[in-house]
Amino acid sequence: MKKQSRKTPELVCPAGTPSALRVAVDAGADVVYCGFRDETNARNFPGLNFSRAEMSEGTEYAHKHKARVYAAINTFPQAGNTALWHKAIDDAVGCGADALIVADMGLAAYAARMHPETRLHLSVQASASNPDAIRYYCETFNVKRVVLPRVLSIPEITALNGNIPCETEAFVFGGLCVMAEGRCLLSSYATGKSPNMNGVCSPAGDVRYAQGKDGSMASKLGAFTINRFAEGEPAGYPTICKGRFKCGGETGYIFEEPASLDALSMMPELLQSGVAALKIEGRQRGKAYTEAVVKAFRKALSDYARGWPLEIGALIALAEGGQSTAGAYDKTWR
Amino acid sequence: MKKDPRRLRFIEPFVRRAFCAVLDAHPEIADRLGNYAASRIRIDIRGAPFCMVLQPSKRAAWLYRRGAKVKSEATVSGGFMTLLKLASGDGDGDALFFSRDIGISGDTEAVVALRNALDDSGLDIIHEIFSAFGFPGLPLRLGYKAFRSMRPLVAGMFGS
Incomplete structure (x- = not known):
């Protein structure tokens, strides 16, 4: 075989x-x-x-x-x-x-x-x-x-x-990519576009970075804040699977770290x-x-x-x- | 016509000439940018007393005093050497973003398009800019390579 x-x-x-x-x-x-x-x-x-x-x-x-x-x-x-x-x-x-x-x-x-x-x-x-x-x-x-x-x-x-x-x-x-590839709907949920149908996970057109006066940076995907990085903290892609969220009273990486x-x-x-x-x-x-x-x-x-x-x-x-x-x-x- | 106190008009023509020379030498940049060529991208060199705004479709480059409120669709910020590496394709944009050596705000699509267009162009920015003013390119390119090899020494002066 x-x-x-x-x-x-x-x-x-x-x-x-x-x-x-x-x-x-x-x-x-x-x-x-x-x-x-x-x-x-x-x-x-x-x-x-x-x-x-x-x-x-x-x-x-x-x-x-x-x-x-x-x-x-x-x-x-x-x-x-x-x-x-x-x-x-x-x-x-x-x-x-x-x-x-x-x-x-x-x-x-x-x-x-x-x-x-x-x-x-x-x-x-x-x-x-x-x-x-x-x-x-x-x-x-x-x-x-x-x-x-x-x-x-x-x-x-x-x-x-x-x-x-x-x-x-x-x-x-x-x-x-830690999801079932080709079947992941996270990007689609946030933006209406996905790698499967449109060739883009977290399309750049829906991504915004906000630089804080304290040196921090927030990454946003559509209506969602994906992550907030402290000054000098290494950043990741603005994908939901690598996002840091508040969940169950804690803030952390729910799916996977960048x-x-x-x-x-x-x-x-x-x-x-x-x-x-x-x-x-x-x-x-x-x-x-x-x-x-x-x-x-x-x-x-x-x-x-x-x-x-x-x-x-x-x-x-x-x-x-x-x-x-x-x-x-x-x-x-x- | 009233003068705009935010602008650094004295240096602007030189910057514009260099920018146009780059666009003329690398028409593929505009091709890759497509509609994003109309975006005004602010280049913020950390520590510099000015910022640049570039609009490829209009072959326009403006120079403003640091801190001036400027209309632009997107901003890329970073140290002088870092931005030079990025423009010349010697540095990976994503890696420089991960390490926070560059910052992005505004229209991310326009920045991504610019990054990809520059990366493909094989731009030798020092050569192009100095050639635009009639200076010989090769000695300057060699000088730039020597300059890069002394990077740790000059980082404090120009920002990494």
Whole structure:
């Protein structure tokens, strides 16, 4: 059943702009994933993403340097408006993308039917986390790889890898979404927009920061105050899941503290679990982030292959809230 | 016409010229900004006696005395070197926000669009600005790199 690769895993890296794509490739990415400038991908931020021409040029650059490009078309088409998503699939193939990352079943069916020669990957947004669900996607749409939700422990990933007919890709660094990805309604509750349908979690248009005279900063999402940071206190993203609220007479982080995933310390176990690819989150981040994180993980893979010790914690300056966690990979995390 | 006492008109033409030179050299910035190019973004350099307001669609740059009430859609604040790093893509905007090295207020969308547009542009801000005034770019760029390497030393003078 298991079809996991035994070779060095792919390093799959984010790019929100053509500059970031080139930086990622130059820093040692095997694969760069990116999306078009619209709501067909889950990082639909102002000023971010690729035009069709940029996607073509980026793919050409990557291929010239022996890297690949995966196109993220991983939001769910809106009722009565599937044309935008279908066009994104067609155009990504036309731009030379090496694989399509989709979440919606209808879109997976369209891609499998119209472009059977192009690899199909299942986005984390599909939240497929059990063998039956993954097997269904593989058998029905010929999905070759599934991006695993960031809620599975390493023993769970190992067990999963032994029971599915496709490769798996696991997040190792970046934003940590602890909800059932693709099904989270927190952003939608506060703003009417969600990563699932609009490609934005806590859309910037609904975010306001208020700077206090005492050096404090309040972050607001729609009508809700998400957090208030004291002067000098490291800040986090204005997402409800990372908010600090008054609840039961106490003020604290109800869901999760602002922290980034950093699974570099768990990389040996992750590799032994049979994952075929390690994924870095952060298409919304700057190219300085891309360069630093890609280089760190490329070096870690190289050090691991040589049996050298891994350099842990070097990326803390890039972490949300100034702290990192191994997430669900480490069982001490709730 | 009555003079606006808040403005620093003497320096404004130089700032505007440099800003236009950057826009001319990097048309992709306006392309990425889209509708946000019409936003007036206030750049607040911590510790400086002035603030800048930039409006890309009008190729306009205004300089105001610190503390002056200025109409803008959004504000980005930070130390001189931090803002320079951000504009040049040498620093990650989110990380600088997490560490509170930069502050944001007003229209967050406009700030995010500007950040992304600048990050993609590959802007070498020192080179562009000095080239706008006919100075050779390369020696200044090398000087800037040396300046950055002495950052801890100059941080106290200009703000980090």
